[in-house]
Amino acid sequence: NAGVTQTPKFRVLKTGQSMTLLCAQDMNHEYMYWYRQDPGMGLRLIHYSVGEGTTAKGEVPDGYNVSRLKKQNFLLGLESAAPSQTSVYFCASSTSHPNTEAFFGQGTRLTVV
Amino acid sequence: AQKVTQAQTEISVVEKEDVTLDCVYETRDTTYYLFWYKQPPSGELVFLIRRNSFDEQNEISGRYSWNFQKSTSSFNFTITASQVVDSAVYFCALTDTGRRALTFGSGTRLQVQP
Numbered sequence: 001n002a003g004v005t006q007t008p009k010f011r012v013l014k015t016g017q018s019m020t021l022l023c024a025q026d027m028n029h030e031y032m033y034w035y036r037q038d039p040g041m042g043l044r045l046i047h048y049s050v051g052e053g054t055t056a057k058g059e060v061p062d063g064y065n066v067s068r069l070k071k072q073n074f075l076l077g078l079e080s081a082a083p084s085q086t087s088v089y090f091c092a093s094s095t096s097h098p099n100t101e102a103f104f105g106q107g108t109r110l111t112v113v
Numbered sequence: 114a115q116k117v118t119q120a121q122t123e124i125s126v127v128e129k130e131d132v133t134l135d136c137v138y139e140t141r142d143t144t145y146y147l148f149w150y151k152q153p154p155s156g157e158l159v160f161l162i163r164r165n166s167f168d169e170q171n172e173i174s175g176r177y178s179w180n181f182q183k184s185t186s187s188f189n190f191t192i193t194a195s196q197v198v199d200s201a202v203y204f205c206a207l208t209d210t211g212r213r214a215l216t217f218g219s220g221t222r223l224q225v226q227p
Contacts, residue, residue: 031213031214033214033215035217040122040219041219042117042119042204042217042218042219042220043204043215043217044217045214045215045216048213048214050213058214088156090158092158092215094213096213098146098208098209098210098213099146099163099165100163101148101160101163102160102215103160104150104157104158106156106157107156107157
């Protein structure tokens with residue numbers, strides 16, 4: 001009964017370091033998403049995937065890469081972290097039907113110093 | 114392009130007051146879906162309700178009610194007799210059949226004082 005699980009929950013990076021955020025869902029959902037949440041700006045879509053092996057850019061994709069090698073996993077990579085990437089990152093998944101809600105992970109708080 | 118506007122950045126009320134959170138949306142599509150999510154201080158996002166563009170019926174769930182008006186492109190959320198546990202950030206969101214990813218408003222922070 002896990003739903004959507006994000007790893008890690010917290011991370012501090014130095015500018016220029018790289019890291020990967022892992023999202024795993026156990027609901028057999030086709031669609032998966034990565035959002036970032038910044039104060040006063042709501043959640044903004046970084047990248048999303050409509051199925052295994054597919055990815056697409058969202059509103060704010062610069063500085064991030066993603067991969068969906070397995071249906072249940074969606075990875076978000078930062079190749080060279082910048083302070084502007086300090087944010088809370090949320091992963092979500094949903095079925096392919098637009099009239100269904102997205103299920104969100106608990107979030108990852110990333111600080112880049 | 115889709116857009117969701119939540120003009121109220123922060124609202125503060127005293128317990129037992131009624132409060133309405135506004136949501137105005139923009140989309141070119143005739144088929145679309147609207148959602149409300151709650152983000153309590155613990156940080157997770159909790160789904161509250163969804164509504165499709167063909168269903169303009171208002172909905173009530175306990176102390177929560179939603180008013181969907183296509184004529185004004187609004188999907189407002191009212192909490193009746195607010196409680197301290199209602200303190201959270203509330204997000205309105207929109208999607209359509211083409212895009213499939215949610216477009217969020219900037220959120221409204223509700224503080225309910227005892």
